[in-house]
């Protein structure tokens with residue numbers, strides 16, 4: 001892709017929202033964020049409040065985990081089935097799918113349909129962490145002798161990310177013309193999800209030939225997602241003005257990438273966009289040389305903010321000109337529909 005033809009993704013400085021004491025400046029910052037989420041659905045955020053030291057520690061410990069031998073990692077396995085999304089998933093277990101309709105979307109039994117989704121393997125491994133206060137999704141931790149720093153580091157990073165997420169939810173609410181805590185009030189923080197991702201090096205040809213995907217195009221089902229990525233590159237965001245084409249979300253040091261999830265899109269009556277994204281090969285010049293032209297390994301850390309499961313999500317922006325497009329739904333019902341398609 002010729003990157004010079006790409007429209008840049010917006011960059012929002014959260015400092016204007018977090019440190020200004022006057023209402024007008026904060027409101028303006030919120031409106032800028034909402035406008036970016038309306039136009040593109042993906043933004044870089046700087047001054048997000050997650051310190052450089054906490055972030056590099058999370059990446060270091062994540063790398064240590066994925067460097068462990070498989071038999072050690074398998075001491076914290078993702079439970080079978082789709083109901084609980086915690087613990088370690090080995091390469092190929094998950095097939096990210098954007099299909100929310102189809103024979104099995106209503107919880108039906110078309111196993112063949114789901115099997116088809118798995119035919120292209122996602123070559124990545126992941127570890128999902130939640131809150132210990134989430135009764136529906138008990139955390140899966142390895143025995144403490146496996147990587148003693150794993151649990152304390154990831155539990156702490158989970159809370160750190162929520163602090164950053166709170167400010168973003170407040171800025172969004174203000175920008176939408178709502179009370180500052182309107183969106184945040186739906187999020188106790190117990191239902192968020194921290195995801196550690198590792199995309200191992202693979203021959204570039206394997207992706208080019210369609211045998212493997214790093215992560216195929218999908219939207220997230222969360223309220224919002226915060227994403228920290230290393231310097232490898234490969235994240236791409238669909239160009240909303242040219243569907244089917246993608247813009248590189250090149251890593252920018254000191255920023256996180258924030259995107260609107262499907263739930264917030266629905267909640268905002270489609271005012272905010274949940275934009276499709278994917279992970280492709282890193283740029284050509286960064287691929288390993290040699291016969292197989294292996295890609296670099298890539299590490300990323302998405303954090304999904306999700307509402308408490310039984311609160312009813314009703315369309316927010318509803319006036320005579322914009323009647324609600326969707327029935328109210330609880331996050332629990334929405335997530336069950338999505339998860340069924342993924343595992």
Ligand SMILES: O=C(O)CCC(=O)C(=O)O
Pocket residue numbers: 195197215220227229235277278279300301302
């Ligand atoms: O690894 C990335 O950069 C993207 C991850 C992602 O989109 C997801 O986990 O939903």
Ligand SMILES: [Fe+2]
Pocket residue numbers: 218219220277
């Ligand atoms: Fe995603």
